[in-house]
Amino acid sequence: MNLSSLSFFRSLRTNNNNKRQFAVVGLGRFGRGVCWTLHRLGYEVLGVDADEKKVAQILTDQIAAHAVQLDSTEPAALKEAGISDFDTVIVAIGNYLEASVITTLNLKEAGVPHVVAKASSDIHVKLLQKVGADHVVFPEHEMGCALARSLTKPAILDRFDLDTDHSIVEVIVPDEFHGKTISELQLRNRFGLNLLAVSHDSKFEINPNPHQRLYKGSAMVVIGCNKDINRLPI
Numbered sequence: 098m099n100l101s102s103l104s105f106f107r108s109l110r111t112n113n114n115n116k117r118q119f120a121v122v123g124l125g126r127f128g129r130g131v132c133w134t135l136h137r138l139g140y141e142v143l144g145v146d147a148d149e150k151k152v153a154q155i156l157t158d159q160i161a162a163h164a165v166q167l168d169s170t171e172p173a174a175l176k177e178a179g180i181s182d183f184d185t186v187i188v189a190i191g192n193y194l195e196a197s198v199i200t201t202l203n204l205k206e207a208g209v210p211h212v213v214a215k216a217s218s219d220i221h222v223k224l225l226q227k228v229g230a231d232h233v234v235f236p237e238h239e240m241g242c243a244l245a246r247s248l249t250k251p252a253i254l255d256r257f258d259l260d261t262d263h264s265i266v267e268v269i270v271p272d273e274f275h276g277k278t279i280s281e282l283q284l285r286n287r288f289g290l291n292l293l294a295v296s297h298d299s300k301f302e303i304n305p306n307p308h309q310r311l312y313k314g315s316a317m318v319v320i321g322c323n324k325d326i327n328r329l330p331i
């Protein structure tokens with residue numbers, strides 16, 4: 098389970114308009130980060146926390162349009178705040194398992210279409226899924242995995258996991274590929290990978306011409322099976 102799960106984003110896209118409203122329940126470091134980014138992207142965000150200091154702080158820092166102090170384990174309090182009118186609510190309560198699970202359940206029972214919940218352990222992930230979270234993130238675990246991958250495969254600049262076995266990766270062109278044309282490299286035959294784009298002067302060319310040569314230091318984007326991506330000479 099990770100942030101780049103396609104099925105979740107597909108479901109969000111069905112309701113993709115600029116009027117989308119977000120609420121973030123829990124204004125710890127993670128919740129504030131979510132609020133800050135949504136706010137900067139121009140979305141209207143409601144910040145929610147039981148702690149009135151956190152609520153006041155988020156307004157002072159101007160990282161949410163609105164903020165309200167309430168106990169999200171109370172369905173009546175959520176109803177009064179109009180939470181069911183929000184398209185997407187992020188439950189950013191990682192350290193209080195009971196409050197996190199009850200809040201998620203309350204939000205789904207109130208009819209919120211997309212509830213994203215933050216977990217802080219494997220069992221927390223399972224509980225959030227059981228009570229109906231549409232998407233569960235486990236940032237500490239995901240960051241740990243990403244760090245391990247970047248340490249062992251520094252040539253992989255970015256990756257988008259399509260599912261557990263398939264990814265799209267941006268990778269530095271391996272030395273072995275330097276000066277060869279795309280057709281000479283036979284990426285599909287040799288590695289089972291499809292080349293989607295190559296970089297030129299910090300811009301990507303999509304569906305590059307097969308006669309084009311690749312040069313070390315530039316980047317390419319490929320799609321395929323993770324085990325095939327791991328066979329690239331990087």
Ligand code: ATP
Nearest residue numbers: 123124125126127146147148168169190191192196
């Ligand atoms: P960190 O801040 O350490 O990164 P985190 O982002 O997971 O962790 P938590 O420590 O879990 O944050 O706390 C998130 C916020 O959730 C806290 O500000 C806390 O006041 C708030 N909170 C906890 N229980 C409730 C609740 N029942 N209703 C509303 N807010 C709550």
